Amino acid sequence: MTLTQLKQRSLLGLKELGRDEIESILDRAAYWENHPVKIHKELQGNIAANMFFENSTRTRFSFEVAEKRLGAEVINFAAAASSVEKGESIYDTVRTLESMGIDVGVIRLKPIGLLAELAESIKVPLVNAGDGNNEHPTQALLDLYTMRKQFGNLAGLNVSIIGDILHSRVARSNLYALRKFGANVSFCAPQNMQARELDVPYVTMDEAIKADVVMMLRVQLERHDSGMIKSAEEYREQYGLTVERAKSIADHAIIMHPAPVNRNVEIDGDLVEHPQSRIFPQMENGVPIRMAVIERALT
Incomplete structure (x- = not known):
């Protein structure tokens, strides 16, 4: 060859x-x-x-x-x-x-x-x-596949990726692939978890959950040691997809997560198998x- x-x-x-x-x-x-x-x-x-x-x-x-x-x-x-x-x-x-x-x-x-x-x-x-x-190309491919099955077309789709963007290969591969199909990608992350070298708009949590696809990233709890996260509770309060926040998600929107999930940190346990969640179908x-x-x- x-x-x-x-x-x-x-x-x-x-x-x-x-x-x-x-x-x-x-x-x-x-x-x-x-x-x-x-x-x-x-x-x-x-x-x-x-x-x-x-x-x-x-x-x-x-x-x-x-x-x-x-x-x-x-x-x-x-x-x-x-x-x-x-x-x-x-x-x-x-x-x-x-x-x-x-x-x-x-x-x-x-x-x-x-x-x-x-x-x-x-x-x-x-x-x-x-x-x-x-990069994590096969994860992004299965994410695109999941979105395509849901919406038929990726062009014009609004996708929010929320969490530790700085350390996320999933966020990068999704960004590169989604843009080729004309989707709009925005990030939401604490100041110390942003990747400013990527030319992507950062939005607030309230704006992020208005997207067609709300993609939560796993919080690496080991980052506690380096002081990047003050506490899991505080992270959940500011950047977690809580049951309360999920009430603002559009009826047609879907919730995604690359897994493994930290329940009740980046996403509440009750939302993992919510009717709008695609976490297990992604797998x-x-x-x-x-x-x-x-x-x-x-x-």
């Missing part, structure tokens, strides 16, 4: 991906979602390696289900149980798995910029399952989206 083909099959981010390419992934996901047969032989004989150098449960399971539904053999690799703990570099680990004959690598890691470097030297397609606070949509992405990498 040439480097150009590898780059076309890899999914490193949505910033550089064209609208048509994103649309074709969404369309293929719809095909897989509506397919009556659960397990396919599409990718029989291929080996997929899920390489997680950063903890994740939902994303890894979602990829694993997607790979198995396509008939691929799956290797799961968790850094905590590996020689990376003994000092082996991420690069050496990925090269080791490549030399053992994997056909696609799904990778999550903390260091920003490393994934692009790996993609230049690894000779199998790579899929970004989240890198630092840079459900992650499987056909990841089937489309893995299939694209291998065929």
Whole structure:
């Protein structure tokens, strides 16, 4: 496979991906979602390696289900149980798995910029399952898919993303993708959680909940230690989607969240399965989206 083909099959981010390419992934996901047969032989004989150098449960399971539904053999690799703990570099680990004959690598890691470097030297397609606070392309794809199922069209849609924008790869990937479809994106965040390098308007919480899509981000409670959040209670009061605030959401609007959810911090527990919430459908949509992405990498 040439480097150009590898780059076309890899999914490193949505910033550089064209609208048509994103649309074709969404369309293929719809095909897989509506397919009556659960397990396919599409990718029989291929080996997929899920390489997680950063903890994740939902994303890894979602990829694993997607790979198995396509008939691929799956290797799961968790850094905590590996020689990376003994000092082996991420690069050496990925090269080791490549030399053992994997056909696609799904990778999550903390260091920003490393994934692009790996993609230049690894000779199998790579899929970004989240890198630092840079991008999380499959999460944004399943978010767009969820919105498209709800509204039919993304053009002109008003999307508010609320929470810790500064550290959020989900916010970035969604921003890059939604703008390609003509959606209007606004952010809402405490002063110390804003990402001013992104050219996006910041709105108040009252304005944010007037959008068609109200997307809450997970608050990383570990940021307590650094003093970024005074207390979970104070955060909820100022930036949480409370039952009281939710009364102001438009009847046609939907509530989204990339999960895992801190109930009663960024969103009240009673709203997680509210009729307007799409939090569990988002997780459900992650499987056909990841089937489309893995299939694209291998065929």
